Amino acid sequence: MARRDNGAGAPRDVTVTINGRAYHGRVEPRKTLADFIREDCGLTGTHLGCEHGVCGACTILMDGEAVRSCLMFAVQADRAHLHTVEGLADGDTLHPIQQAFWEHHGLQCGFCTPGFLMTTVALLRDNPHPSEREIREGLSGNLCRCTGYQNIVKAVAAAAEMLTSTAPGTATRRTAVREGARARRRTSERSKRRIPAGPAKAGSRRRRPAR
Amino acid sequence: MKLDGTNALPAPIDAVWKTINDPEALRRCTPGLKELTATGPDRYQATLSVGIAAVKGTYAGTLTISDKQPPKHYKIVLEGSGGAGFMKGEGIVDLEAQGDETLLRWSGDIQIGGLIAGVGQRMLSGVGKMLIGQFFKCLEQQFGAAAAPGGTGERGK
Amino acid sequence: MKPAAFEYHAPRTVEEAVAVLAARGDDAKVLAGGQSLVPLMNMRLARPRAIVDLNRVRGLDRLGETRGVLTIGAMVRQRAAERSALIAARCPLLRDALGWVGHPQIRNRGTLGGSIAHADPAAEIPAVLVALGGEVTVRGPKGARTIRAADLFVTYLTTAIDAREVLTEIRIPAMPRGAGWSWMEIARRHGDFALAGVGVTLALRRGAIADARIGLTGVGPAPVRAAAAERLLTGAAPSEDLWQRAADAVRGAIEPDGDLHASADYRRHVAGVLTIRALREALVRAAAPGTAGRRRRTVT
């Protein structure tokens, strides 16, 4: 059944914006968004660890919200704005969250890391000053088998610190609650935003964390 | 998964015996049993589509009846395999006349293997019990009567 | 672990969706948030021939209140409901239960309608719907009809919604003003399906319980409303002894299954323990009227 040519089962055109750049592909409806990003767009930083929505390695931002790209079909993302791990750093300048993971040894094998980073972007945007408990619960949809999470939690706390002290205003708490008819409009507004917590300008140039 | 139970059926023992040997009644009452074609005495080819909601496995297999001691006892085995793995249900059935009614005692063992066993364990035993319950409820309906009080309660494990 | 091929339909209106379902019958499956269906498809446990994706249907994401009843579009994301000031103010039990649904990434996609239609026996939202006596609207080839929560959940993953119908709206009566509430759940890990979960609301009048609701999940083929326990509580004065008797009534009303995460006995036992704890917490909140209202002010 790989190739059908009748109507609804036939391959479809999909256009998405990933990290600000447009990508186009023609895919079977069954192709998952994760496979589309990795194979058709060549962005292999988004990983697949379970393909059933538990491990979180495939977490990306879709229209600003963290989602599991293994649980969506590429056709569903047509015209969506996506952000993946490849879009976090600004050239050689690491995003503060990446910088914090580096400084605090928040990764070992690095396979789950892209998912944790993208989850953290959304977590710290929604809650710029999380407690340790809130960090742990906020990360509980991502599995790591190497670190025991300890240094990831430390890194997220440090990133929160860096984001709120070095880049005021970029990580505004979203207190507005979307309801009713406003939701759609707000969603489309949000999709135009870049990743809210962008790389801080001064002071976090990709620097080797000194001891 | 081992299950057993007792059902009181509102019909005399000979009628019940006839029904539980009737391929049409078995086809009608076995949940998901789509086709039943005789291949020999008490041997049938079976096509099943078992599951719940969107989660259904299609199995091709056989239904056999053995150890017959009319009108009191037999063994029934339904097995099949397909993309979702395999299933095998084995039941020992004993009938006992109680006036115009018949007491049906059964004990069964269900084995499920492959995809559904490995992924569906959370609901497997519950769904198994439910499907067996449906089978007996249907049998009762074959005799055109409502369930006898407390009659359909099957005891799990 | 890749899904089998399917036809993909992305209707813009409910009518279009119903038309496709009517044409494709049992071969079609409605895709809402996809957080339960897509894993099943990836594993090829579910192999629908056609997918009817509701994500581009207009008008299913409205959230409002009409005459004391919350009206929630089927495609309202769980995360949006969790963040909703209206739900926080008028149905904090639902808000609290939503916090137990998977993880934020799941709730960002998962919808209330999808969770209800999927009818997982250990899901949170169906138990809240049942506890609060809600109802849903479904639309099919013969038009719209309403199904009460009590009639909706049939068994494992099975509802009274026909394969040709689409769930469009959920209606949940707002909790009485000043009512206390509590959602208590035991799961193996944060975000896992409930081993047992209990939602309680408690309204007091002059020291006695005027209204009590108890809904449970994870303790049988479908969510359970503990009617006997509710009757026992209504009109009585709160006490530890009363809670204990309510817990016993809850334990008597359920038929849990055992699986590799917990035995049936454990689930029955814990359902009682959680009932007691939930009643205690609900009483504290009921005794401090205005909690929900205060919370609302801080949110909006």
Place this chain on the structure above:
Amino acid sequence: MSTRYLGARIARNEDPRLLTGRGLFVDDVQIHGLAHGAVLRSPHAHARLRRVDVRRARQAPGVLAVYTAADLGALNGPLPKLIPHPALVHHKTQYALAPQVVRHAGEAVAFAVADSRYAAEDALDLIDVEYEPLPAVAALEAAAAPGASRVHEDMPSNVCARYTQRVGDIEAAFARAPHRFAERLVLDRGTASPIETRGVVAAWDARAGRLDIWDSTQAPIPIRNGLARMFGLLQESVRVVAPDVGGGFGPKVMMFYPEEILVPFAAMRLNRPVKWIEDRREHFVATNQEREQIHDAEIAVDADGRILGIRTVFLYDAGAYNPYGLIVPIVASTTLPGPYRLPAYHCEFQAVFTNKTSVSPYRGAGRPHGVFVMERLLDRVARELGIDRAEVRRRNLIPADAFPYDVGLIYQDQAPLRYDSGSYAACLERALEMIDYADWPARQRALRAEGRYAGLGVGCYVEGTGIGPYEGARVTVEPSGRVAVATGVGTQGQGHATSFAQLAADALGVAPQHVIVHTGDTGLFGWGTGTFASRAATVAGNAVALAAKAVREKAQLVAAGILEAPPGEIELANGAAFVRGVPARSIPLGEVALAANPLRFAMPAEWDGPGLEAIRYFAPPQGTFANGVHACIIEVDPETGTLRFHKYVVVHDCGRVINPTVLEGQIHGGVAQGLGGAFWEQLVYDEQAQPLSTTFMDYLLPTAADLPPIEVDHLETPSPLNPLGVKGAGEAGVIPVPAVLAQALDDALAPLGVRITAMPLNPSRLVQVITDARRSS
């Protein structure tokens, strides 16, 4: 050698790549024309294959090939037997594709290759297999019993080995002991479950006769050597790269898994690159597992609680095949004595086949079992004799002046079990201090007065690490001044690119970030065995240090000629060579490298070849033994069986520490896996040996919300057995966790009379244990 980076908290060299999505994991390999494979696996735990019909599958759209055993030709035979042992009377390995009989659910039956993984899975749907089910045996005890249905029909029973080791006169010890206590102790199955599953990509260049493999393996060199042998190629014509590997923890060191043969086979047959990535469900049936053992153990002590003898007789579940021989049960029985003096010891095991996925080492590899038995027995002694549990341990510890200490057993490396050094008492005291042991009784009383059930656990262990046979490294200073290090030992997240860089940096006077370490690429370094048994830092680390030292000497020699000073006067620092005391007379190290590779004229004979480059090997005659103590405080909700961690501490001594940050990371991750295996993770099989937990919804890796913060402290007792004085640490975190948690639960629930003898637990089982204890008291 001026030490600056050994022991420093250097941020890792490998991280910027991994943080920005530029890692290269096997599934990230994209080659033009790549085809995708999928494996058809048996749904039966034991069955005869009556018929495997692939005709329909071969005709499906996008399908390039479908192979069965019969298609494999000369490769249709048992896979290599890795580690033989004289006691192993039946050494069984599986075939790449089962020829006639499948012996566990998930065993490979056919291999489909198609344009996409989607189409390959479609092809699997179309393969028609007729299985004749055979009786399957799942439970370990049942499998060992006489008359059990047999996993391998050519064997008289399922017992593939019986092996006994003895120290002292055990009968006499038990005969004269005033106290003897017996326990039955059980650990069930678990799995490593790295977040990256296994995967293989193969590309065959028919013109050059070259086979390129990317493999998520912990042992690329043995894989290359084996593939060369099997496919009749020169080792040099096969390149195996273990690129970034997303966690290993043991099961990725198997030579071979079927797919490691099927993928290159298909690539060569089709003349097209082929990729196979294990999906998570496959991982739960097709990647090796571990942990199931049942111990009947007995301890004999004197009136003061001093150990006179220990006896354990245990069953070890080998699964359906035993490629790895007896490593796991031997490690279990040799880890049991731990830091304690055992005048007499008898360990005896039977290794038993079952119709379950094969067993090979998973982080800990038997060590948690040995420690669980030892520590549970000591807890029993403490309780029965009314001696404080820390004091019982103190009385039995091997003292600091007793090293080297001969345990009297033969270890997994076939060398005598001989502890090189250790700090057993010091570690225990430090851990007791960190957990506030002295205050615990009072704190526990206060909590109990509030109706709360809190408990403390403490346990000790010795970890065998750093075994041979050897590893090597090549160190090269490039004209850019950067240093290239290549070693065969791959990395799965342990930070080799940083730790090894630190070692080279110290020797060569450069910054660690200027040392580029390549591991796990047979094209860059072709000698070695693999990453296992906590040996990389010790064995490969010393090889790197030795090679770097040799390069340093060469650099001194070459620079001496340029700077006109004796070689002994040349120092290396800050990326330059200079004359001691005269920093102005200096030359960048890169220029020394350039000078060492002249284009014309005669090369000095004493250079012994061009370039600043050296290869060295380190081949320790025996392993080195690290030690440690874990302690924790937990609180139990006895009504729901749920746990809350108040504190978890680890005191650890693995000799000289190369990078404390990296080391702590290893400990954190190990403890997390230990706790997972004690309370969340369990591979459950039904009576027919059907695996029931084959998703992450049922096999529960703990999350950030479940685990406690872990406090780690290090003591450093150098190993006398290697120049760096280092020992391994990879498994330290996981080893005593079940033992420590069991003790803490006993302590917390002492008023209810609870005694934990089996792991893992879960809330339901814990409530059951509590209920049973209440009933019997």
